[in-house]
Structures are given as structure tokens and as C-alpha cells.
Amino acid sequence: SKATVSVLNWTPPHTHKLEPAAMRSLALLAAVGTAAACTASSDAAYTCMQSLHSGTIVVHWKLSADETAVSFAAESTAGGYVALGFGTRMADSTGAIITQDSTPALHDVVGHQAPTVATSDSVGYTELSQTEDGGKTFMKFTRPTDGLTLSQVSMITAYHSSSGSLTYHSGSGRSSFSLPLNAVPPTPTPPTPPPTPPPTPPPTPPPTPRPPTPPPTPQPPTPPPTPPPTPAPLTPVPTPTPVSTNAPSTQTPAPSGTSPGAAGCAQSTLQSGVSYACELEMGGGGVMHFGGVVAGRGRDVALAIGGTDTYTLAWAEQVGAMAPASALVVDASACCPDVRRVRITGKSGAAITNDNTALPGIKDVAVTTVNGQRVLSFRIAEAQTS
Numbered sequence: 077s078k079a080t081v082s083v084l085n086w087t088p089p090h091t092h093k094l095e096p097a098a099m100r101s102l103a104l105l106a107a108v109g110t111a112a113a114c115t116a117s118s119d120a121a122y123t124c125m126q127s128l129h130s131g132t133i134v135v136h137w138k139l140s141a142d143e144t145a146v147s148f149a150a151e152s153t154a155g156g157y158v159a160l161g162f163g164t165r166m167a168d169s170t171g172a173i174i175t176q177d178s179t180p181a182l183h184d185v186v187g188h189q190a191p192t193v194a195t196s197d198s199v200g201y202t203e204l205s206q207t208e209d210g211g212k213t214f215m216k217f218t219r220p221t222d223g224l225t226l227s228q229v230s231m232i233t234a235y236h237s238s239s240g241s242l243t244y245h246s247g248s249g250r251s252s253f254s255l256p257l258n259a260v261p262p263t264p265t266p267p268t269p270p271p272t273p274p275p276t277p278p279p280t281p282p283p284t285p286r287p288p289t290p291p292p293t294p295q296p297p298t299p300p301p302t303p304p305p306t307p308a309p310l311t312p313v314p315t316p317t318p319v320s321t322n323a324p325s326t327q328t329p330a331p332s333g334t335s336p337g338a339a340g341c342a343q344s345t346l347q348s349g350v351s352y353a354c355e356l357e358m359g360g361g362g363v364m365h366f367g368g369v370v371a372g373r374g375r376d377v378a379l380a381i382g383g384t385d386t387y388t389l390a391w392a393e394q395v396g397a398m399a400p401a402s403a404l405v406v407d408a409s410a411c412c413p414d415v416r417r418v419r420i421t422g423k424s425g426a427a428i429t430n431d432n433t434a435l436p437g438i439k440d441v442a443v444t445t446v447n448g449q450r451v452l453s454f455r456i457a458e459a460q461t462s
Contacts, residue, residue: 112256112259113259113260113261113262114126114256114259114260114261115261116261117136117137117138117261118136119136119149121136121138121149122136122137122138122147122149123137123138123139123259123260123261124136124137124138124256124259124260124261125137126253126255128233128251128253129235129249129251131153132152132153132154132235133150133151133152133154133158133233133235134150134151134152135148135149135150135160135255136148136149136150136151137149137255137257139221139226139257139258143221143226143258144220144221145218145219145220145221146218146219146221146224146257147203147216147217147218148160148216148217148218148219149214149215149216150214150215150216151212151213151214152212152213152215152235153211153212154213154235154236154237154249155236155237155238156235156236156237156238156239157235157236157239158213158215158233158234158235159233159234159235160215160231160232160233161231161232161233162224162229162230162231162232163230163231163232164230164232164252165232165252200219200220200222201217201218201219202217202218202219203216203217203218204216204217205217221257224257226256226257226258227256227257227258228254228255228256229254229255229256229257230252230253230254231252231253231254231255232250232251232252232253233250233251233252233253234249234250235249235250236249237249341353341354342354342355342356343355344365344366344367346363346365346378346380346446346451347446347447348378348444348446348451348453350376350378350453351367352365352366352367352376352378353366353367353368354366354367358379360381360385360387361381361382361383362379362380362381362382362387362389363379363380364377364378364379365377365378365379365380366378369458370458371458372458373455373458374439374455374456374457374458374459375455375456375458376453376455377453377454377455377456378451378452378453378454379451379452379453380446380449380450380451381406381449381450381451381452382449384408384450385408386405386406386407386408387405387406387450387452388403388404388405388406388418389403389404389405389406389452390402390403390404390420391403391435398420398423399420399421399422399423399427400419400420400421401420402417402418402419402420402431402434402435403417403418403420403434403435404416404417404418404435404438404441404452404454405417405418406443406450406452413443413445413450414443415441415442415443415452416430417430417431417432417433417434417435417441418430418431418434419431419434437456437457437459438454438455438456438457439454439455439456439457440453440454440455441453441454442454
């Protein structure tokens with residue numbers, strides 16, 4: 077059964093059985109003293125309210141205009157009975173409203189004994205009712221103000237956390253307090269009006285446009301620089317004495333115009349299976365060896381590389397730019413050099429990717445070791461030798 081809301085007028089000792097711990101639907105007002113301000117009720121039908129037992133019980137009240145009657149509404153979240161009385165302790169009380177089994181009733185109180193019998197004397201109590209809503213018990217009643225000091229009415233309460241029958245209240249489930257029945261809530265402070273916005277200044281007129289600046293007087297074109305004089309042809313380097321090697325004798329004859337001693341051409345010193353006519357110093361410790369174009373074959377080229385670092389021979393697609401380009405890369409190796417074709421699209425490592433389709437006009441690519449040097453050899457197809 078639901079807990080009962082009661083109005084009790086006693087202070088139960090540790091031995092009595094009717095305890096204020098069952099006040100399941102009653103909220104009581106804390107002692108406020110003589111007529112003073114109170115907390116405004118959250119229920120529009122009442123004037124003030126007071127919370128007790130950490131909000132387990134909340135009492136709302138309203139004094140009639142002629143101050144002859146006062147109406148109470150008590151809401152409670154306790155799990156058992158609830159009792160509310162008028163007085164300073166149980167022994168001094170003459171009656172109580174106790175709600176049990178969802179039925180509120182007026183009871184006589186004799187000393188510290190539980191008021192087990194409902195009295196027939198209503199003492200002017202009217203509109204006594206109890207409802208349940210949203211897990212809360214609501215008990216309402218109205219009584220006359222006869223014998224009450226409106227500025228400070230002494231009251232007591234008790235509740236039980238689970239039992240709906242009158243029994244000893246739970247732990248600290250009892251209290252005494254006083255209510256200022258004639259108190260009124262403080263007048264709320266009117267909201268502060270927003271500050272008056274400053275006057276809007278008149279718009280600033282746009283600046284007077286300036287006349288356009290005349291275009292600069294065109295300058296006469298700069299004459300092209302005088303080309304430097306053509307240098308005298310290079311003195312040919314004498315042909316070195318051939319050195320025998322164990323390579324097979326598949327030498328390619330030097331094409332016309334690139335034989336040893338030709339103008340601007342240093343005699344190749346590379347001793348390998350192919351005879352090259354000329355050599356040219358390259359950056360990074362490399363020496364390019366090459367011959368002329370042979371009809372039906374193209375041009376044989378060899379790059380002798382010093383050291384063991386990675387060496388890249390690139391064909392740039394734009395003059396003076398590193399990328400884009402296609403290249404042959406001889407990987408760093410002290411014993412077993414290898415070569416791969418790559419595509420270069422930028423300056424970062426991620427922009428260099430292997431591409432076996434790069435440089436389709438470069439044929440017979442290989443890396444060998446000759447006299448302790450890595451030699452990258454390849455053939456430029458005849459159609460690519462211009």
C-alpha cells in the first residue's frame with residue numbers, strides 16, 4: 077500500500093511506535109521565525125514552500141486573505157507513511173494528520189503512543205485528500221488558524237522509508253520546525269533594461285577618386301648581346317697504346333667523325349669489349365665514353381663510374397630543370413652493381429619511381445665492372461641519335 081501523509085503534533089522518543097519517518101507525501105517548511113520572507117512555492121496555488129530532510133518532504137502553504145484559514149499541500153518521496161502535526165513535540169500534540177494505505181485521516185495523539193484510532197473530531201479540517209503522481213505522494217488539507225501564532229507556528233513531522241503502517245520512524249526521519257504562515261516571498265528584482273545603443277554616426281563619404289596614373293613611357297628594346305668569339309678547335313689527345321683484356325673481341329668500329337684525334341674529342345681510355353672513340357668528363361666522378369652513329373645500330377655509350385655511390389644518368393625534358401625526366405640509376409654496390417629505369421617527377425624521394433617503360437630508345441642496358449670501376453653501357457637506337 078502507498079505511504080500515508082499525516083499531520084502529527086508530537087516528538088516520538090526512541091521507544092514509541094508511531095514515527096515521523098513515513099511522511100511520504102508531505103514537504104514541511106523550515107523554521108523561519110516571525111513574519112519574514114519565504115521561498116516562493118513552485119505550485120501556483122500556494123504562496124510559500126519549505127524543504128525538509130534533504131528534499132524528501134516539501135510543504136507548500138497559503139494563508140487566506142482574511143487570515144482565518146491556512147491551506148497545506150505536502151509532497152513526499154518517502155517510501156512509507158508520512159505524519160505531520162502541530163506542536164513542539166509528540167507529548168504536547170493534540171492531534172495529527174496521518175496518511176496510511178493511501179487514506180489520510182485525523183488521529184488523536186496521547187503522549188508517545190501511536191495514535192491507532194482515527195478521531196471523529198475534525199477540528200475544522202477540510203478538503204483532506206491524497207493523490208499519487210510521478211513517484212510522489214501529494215496530501216492536501218485546510219484548517220482554521222484558531223490557536224495558531226501566524227508569525228511562527230511550531231510543527232513536527234515523521235516518516236518511514238518503506239513501511240506504510242504506523243511503526244518506529246526510519247533513522248533520522250523525524251524533525252521539529254516552525255513556519256511563518258503570514259510570510260510572503262520577496263519581490264523579484266525587475267530585469268535590468270538593456271543599455272541604450274549609441275547613436276549611429278553618419279556614414280563617412282567615400283574619398284574623392286584620384287585621376288589614373290598615366291602608363292610609363294615605353295623604353296627602347298635592349299639590343300641582343302654580342303656573341304663571344306668562337307674558340308679555336310681543341311688539340312686532339314694522342315691515341316693511347318691499346319691494353320689487352322679478357323673481354324671478347326666484339327668491338328664496334330669507330331664511326332666517321334669520332335675517331336681518335338677528331339676536333340673537340342678526347343681519346344677514350346676505356347678498355348672493354350667495345351671500342352669507343354671519345355670520352356667526356358661528367359659530374360660526380362663519371363666519364364662518358366662514346367663513338368659515332370653506326371648505320372643500322374645507333375650509338376654505343378659507356379659511363380665509367382668511380383666509387384660505390386648510387387649514380388643517376390637522366391634525360392631532362394626541360395633545359396636546366398631536374399624534373400620531369402627519365403633516368404638510368406646505378407645502385408650503390410661494392411660487389412654486384414645493378415641498374416634500373418626510373419621516372420622523376422619532382423625533387424623528393426617519393427617523386428622518383430621505377431618505370432621499366434622509361435627511355436624506350438635506350439637499348440642493351442647493362443652494368444659491369446672493369447678494372448675495379450662500374451661501367452654502365454647502353455646503346456642509343458639510331459632513330460634517337462639526333
